[in-house]
Amino acid sequence: MSIKIEKKIVGYDVIKPTQSEDNSKADSVVPAVTESLNTDEGSATIVQMHEKVVRPEMLVGSTYKIKTPISEHAFYITINDMLLNPGTPYEKRRPFEIFINSKNMDHYQWISGLTLIISAVFRKGGDVTFLVDELKSVFDPKGGYFKRGGRFMPSLVAEIGEAIESHLKMIGMIIDNNLDEHQQALVDQKRREYNEKQAATNGNVPNEDSSFPAGSSLCRKCNVIASIMMDGCMTCLNCGDSKCG
């Protein structure tokens, strides 16, 4: 049974256990995820991410491939998004569910548990970006590993966190705090100077496009092997972190 809502929705209520037995009433609870907002252009009803948002038949998503040296098979992380308020100025993509697939079954048990919990957090709505920090701070007691490009990865869980991070950046939930133009120019200049010096002393011209110079050490701030010693200062060519002395 469907109920047509004639008036604007101005509030909502959480359904009580006694009410949930009555299916006809449960239908009227679906619009609970909406809120009324008065804007300059008039009033609009905005849907926010909420547990009661009904999953449409089809969702759009992205799949991220993770290849680690600790497993022969790659892991594929799929995050599906819900498009809220399509066609309005309040249109936004919010993550709805996550799946992780691999031929490697060693981690099956905890990975299924983790995906169920992450999906539940996604559906709760609100600021889910804390998941990224939590997952990225998990360290494997067996020790992490280095990815191509010299980036240190403390665990497989951290790598899952990183995939979620790139997804949330793509849909605009996390603002990319990359170096600004000025900082980037400074780092680029440092890198050029370092390359010139290297070329002058041992005659090898490093490739500008390649990853960070050979002989770089691990930057404590961004966990990338990109720290070089120049003019008595350790300078990271990835994040710009610098320590002199």
Ligand SMILES: [Zn+2]
């Ligand atoms: Zn750094």
